[in-house]
Amino acid sequence: xxxxxxxxAGKGTRMKSELPxxxxxxxxxxxxxxxLDALEQAGVDKIFVVxxxxxxxxxxxxxxxxxxxxxxxxxxxxxxxxxxxxxEKLKRHQESVMVVAGDCPMIQVDSIRKLFEAxxxxxxxxxxxxxxxxxxxxxxxxxxxxxxxxxxxxxxxxDATPEQKRITEVNMSYYVFHTPDLLxxxxxxxxxxxxxxxxxxxxxxxxxxxxxxxxALPVLKPIESLGINTVEEAKIVEEAMNSRLAxxxxxxxxxRKTT
Numbered sequence: 389x390x391x392x393x394x395x396x397a398g399k400g401t402r403m404k405s406e407l408p409x410x411x412x413x414x415x416x417x418x419x420x421x422x423x424l425d426a427l428e429q430a431g432v433d434k435i436f437v438v439x440x441x442x443x444x445x446x447x448x449x450x451x452x453x454x455x456x457x458x459x460x461x462x463x464x465x466x467x468x469x470x471x472x473x474x475x476e477k478l479k480r481h482q483e484s485v486m487v488v489a490g491d492c493p494m495i496q497v498d499s500i501r502k503l504f505e506a507x508x509x510x511x512x513x514x515x516x517x518x519x520x521x522x523x524x525x526x527x528x529x530x531x532x533x534x535x536x537x538x539x540x541x542x543x544x545x546x547d548a549t550p551e552q553k554r555i556t557e558v559n560m561s562y563y564v565f566h567t568p569d570l571l572x573x574x575x576x577x578x579x580x581x582x583x584x585x586x587x588x589x590x591x592x593x594x595x596x597x598x599x600x601x602x603x604a605l606p607v608l609k610p611i612e613s614l615g616i617n618t619v620e621e622a623k624i625v626e627e628a629m630n631s632r633l634a635x636x637x638x639x640x641x642x643x644r645k646t647t
Contacts, residue, residue, distance in 0.1 A: 389433040390504060391481055391567070395470045396420055396490035397440025397461040402618045408442045410490035411449055412616065415626055418449055419616060422493035428455065430500035432486065436477055438470045466585025467561075468577045475574065478567050485570060487563045487588060493625060494614045495562075502607040503564045514569040514600040515592050517542075518562030520608040528558035528613065529589065531604050539604040541593055559589065560608050569600060 400409025410420035420437075427435055433455065439446045440461040447458055461473045471487055478485060484507045488495065503518050517539070519531050525545075530552055532541040542559045543552050573591040581587065592602045611632075616622050 389481070389483055390431060391478065391483070391485040392427050392432045392435045393471055393474050393478075393485060393487045394420065394423060394427070394435060394437045394490045395467060395488070396437050396446060397443075397464055397470060398491075399441040400491075400617070403616075403622070404619055406442075408439075408446050409616075411446060412622060414493050414616070414622060415629055419493040419622075419625075420446075420450070420490040423488060423490050423495050424450070424453060424456070426495045426497045426500060427486070427488075429497045430504070432500075436474050437490070438473055440464055465579075466583065467588040468574065468586030468590065471570070471588055472574050472577075472586065475571055478571060481567045483567060485565050485567045487565065487570075489561060489615065491617070492561075492612065492615050494612050494628065496609060496612055499562070499608045499612060503562065503605065506603065506605050506607075507564050507566075511601060512566070513603040514566045514595050515602045516564040517592060517602070517604045518560050518564075518608045519557050519604045519606045520560055520610050520613060521556045521606055522558055522610050522613060523556065525553075525556055525558045528560075530555040531557040531559060533557075533604070539592070539596075539602050541596070542589055557604070557606055558613070559604075560613055561589070562608060562612075563588065563591075565591075569595060573598075 396410040398409045403412050411418040435456050436459050437456055438459050438461050459473050461470050503516050506516050529542045529544045532543055534540050573594045576594045577586040595602050614625050616625055
């Protein structure tokens with residue numbers, strides 16, 4: 389069985405709205421609906437939605453979905469902490485679990501399927517990061533590889549050397565984990581960072597240090613990096629979504645654009 393954890397506890401203070409961030413509308417639908425649609429269409433059997441700010445509203449909005457279970461994050465102590473709140477729900481699960489954010493409505497079904505398929509390959513990895521190549525990777529964590537091409541870490545832009553900043557492969561914060569290994573790695577997370585939070589991005593390095601296999605797979609499309617943190621970014625995502633919908637519609641009808 390395939391599980392997923394969707395992080396959906398944030399307020400989204402820059403959205404200029406009292407709504408929980410994941411309920412901010414994109415083309416008249418809460419943005420989290422696109423994430424949940426993609427996970428379901430990719431064959432995920434069970435989805436845990438981590439809620440926090442105005443959790444009652446998130447629950448009520450998603451009450452029509454059958455395969456969801458809500459987990460309360462009473463304190464927002466980082467992405468790693470969000471996954472920690474699901475430990476009790478995951479502890480009997482011996483297969484794969486995907487971890488994604490609820491504010492990435494451009495997530496693609498095909499990308500999710502490819503990540504889960506890669507998990508089934510032998511030797512089976514303990515963690516797969518979905519990555520993408522971007523012409524303009526500013527602001528995103530770069531993927532570090534050794535001479536043989538194996539994943540060796542993530543370097544955040546603020547910590548990167550000029551040479552590392554020229555790397556175009558970036559972390560997109562889509563993960564598929566072997567669940568028992570994820571739960572073990574969570575016990576090693578620390579808050580010795582500027583935000584004093586637990587980061588899920590630290591888990592691949594922990595797993596590498598334990599001699600486990602971590603794979604960075606560049607199968608994601610650059611458009612999937614269009615997350616939403618501001619009203620302006622929401623408009624950009626809507627424009628991109630409209631373009632994709634128009635293209636699919638015209639392609640299906642055999643219509644070509646005219647100038």
